[in-house]
Amino acid sequence: MSVRLFNTLTKRVEPFEPMTPGEVRMFVCGPTVYDFSHIGHAKTYTHFDFVARYLKKRGYRVTYAQNITDVDDKIIKRAAELGVAPRELSARFEARYLEDMAALRNTSVDTYERAHDHIEDIVAQVQALIDRGHAYRLDDGWYFDLSTFPSYGKLSGRTHVEAEDSVARIDEHAGKRNPGDFALWKARKPGEPYWDTPLGPGRPGWHIEDTAITEAVFGPQYDLHGGAVDLIFPHHEAEIAQQEAASGKVPLVRHWMHAGLLRVDGAKMAKSAGNFLTIRQALELADFRTLRYAFLSRHYRSSMEFNDVTLAHARAARRRVENFARLADPRHTESPAALELVARTRERFFEHLDDDLDTPAAVTVLFEWVRERNRTGEPPGPAALDFLREVDGLFDAFDLEVSHDDAYVEAELARRRELRAAREFAEADKIRDALRERGITIEDTADGTRWWYHNG
Known part of the structure; x- marks a missing residue:
């Protein structure tokens, strides 16, 4: 039986067929590194670690890339609040994120790609969109013109922002041609990081970072794109519009996968709700x-x-x-x-x-x-x-090796047998009770004493 996966683009479970037989180019949207990563990130990235492991298990040669958003409005805002340089802040929390992934044993990523290192690729992709008539300039930067891309919405089935689109990063400007148009390149603002480029001094918009990175790493098309379900719209729709409009090649991605969200105590996780939990916590x-x-x-x-x-x-x-x-x-x-x-x-x-x-x-x-x-x-x-x-x-969720605890338990059970043989039952019972406090149940049977870890 071949591997079959649900494809968000087609809305059905279908055979997974990479563009080059036996080889998988896989990209998952990484974090914006302005704070500690939370357990929602842990769920998403653990699931995609499993995806990569399973495809390798099934004989595919997998190249798994993940981006690091280290140039972004959120980073600039947090850095200003803390009185540090945005680059210093992003480097600090990138390191924390990688430590968290290692602690969770999410080890399948082959390459982490920072937006900071792909400015030339980003500028080149924006320029391609300008040259093909998909972008226009306003006083605060370059925007993607959605009216030039009729298939916008084919992934999500919609074209308008809704209330639950909490990570939309919508770019507001009264001069936009269409309400959903989004920034490709943001013009320089006082006190913000910028690059001098043919597009003018400025920095990348959020959506363009991912497609410029994947084009640099994989080319204009690849096999599998993953992320949490809340990224489908508008972020992943924007990725499709940008790359397919810039290259003229369809589809950007053959197979889209999205992981479900995580709730804490019945509610969406948010610092304001008091239920925000970092991976470290x-x-x-x-x-x-x-x-x-x-x-x-x-x-x-x-x-x-x-x-x-x-x-x-x-x-x-x-x-x-x-x-x-x-x-x-x-x-x-x-x-x-x-x-x-x-x-x-x-x-x-x-x-x-x-x-x-x-x-x-x-x-x-x-x-x-x-x-x-x-x-x-x-x-x-x-x-x-x-x-x-x-x-x-x-x-990677089971400890299958004999541990120090196992040796300790066996030694305690041997001591308990000696005490029982000497009819020192009160002392033997103390061992049983001490083991119970360590989460261990023991049972005396005709074939000897059995023990196991109980719930708790």
Whole structure:
């Protein structure tokens, strides 16, 4: 079965077919680096890390590029508030963003491209739009003329800004030819960074940064563009208009993917609402594996609620897999039935991932298998371990190795056995209680003492 993905452009799940067979050029809109990144960013970029990992797993050669918006109105405004240079501010928060991605194990990006380093490419693309009759000049810069691009709106199905377009960065000017026209190049203003160019002294608009970067890295067309769903309009519509108008080549992108948004305690995350949470704050609440599982156990196109219950469920689910893996014996020769079960489970697992990366269905298959293997009582062996490691190569959400904690628990259980043999039951019970406080449940059976991490 080939990989099938939902394409926002066509509004259907369809076979993923890159322009060059076996090679994927993938771009995802990166952050505007004026503050710490938040958990909404964590969800989006973890999902696209998974996309890149899965396409590689399926044999594609993937080149994954992400931009860094380090020239922008938001950066200039925040820098002025803090009394620092915009470049200093953006460099500081770019470094923090990269640290956050490393902490989340989002490791698939091959190249981060800063807008600051692509000014010549941006100027060249604006000039191409001017030469082709798609841009006009006002007193505050150059604008894209939407009336020259009839297919504007083909990605989102609309052409007008609505109230929920919170990241629209709409450029207002009474002289605009059309309400939706957007800035390509912003004329120099006192106290703001600028470049002397044939377009006049100034700096790039927001939308043009991405298409100039992707044209420099991939050319005028490429395979896959991703981002959060709130970027579809107007940002991604503007990207299509700019690149297709500048190059005359259609489509800019063969396949568009968009991740659902994240809500905190039932509401859209916002500093004004008091529910804003940075990635660093989230990592104080839960380790990276729990966060990755929480994100990836939801379908990438679905919205997600983030709260204590979400984290507790993710932690408990992780531990079910880890407890099962801890029972594995690489020396065990698995029965034919166990081998057949793991083969069938693996096939179903990847069938669901091939179908628009249906991670919820895939993890359901995983847990059904764990439950069935636990029911049979046969310990997992090499085939089971290989499958679990294959799964974790994609999710990076399970600790499958014997840890220091495991050795500590085994030592404590050995001491407890000695105490019980000496009929020092009160002291033995203290060990049981201490382990419970560490999140560990123990059970005495005819075959010995079993233990596992319980929820919490």
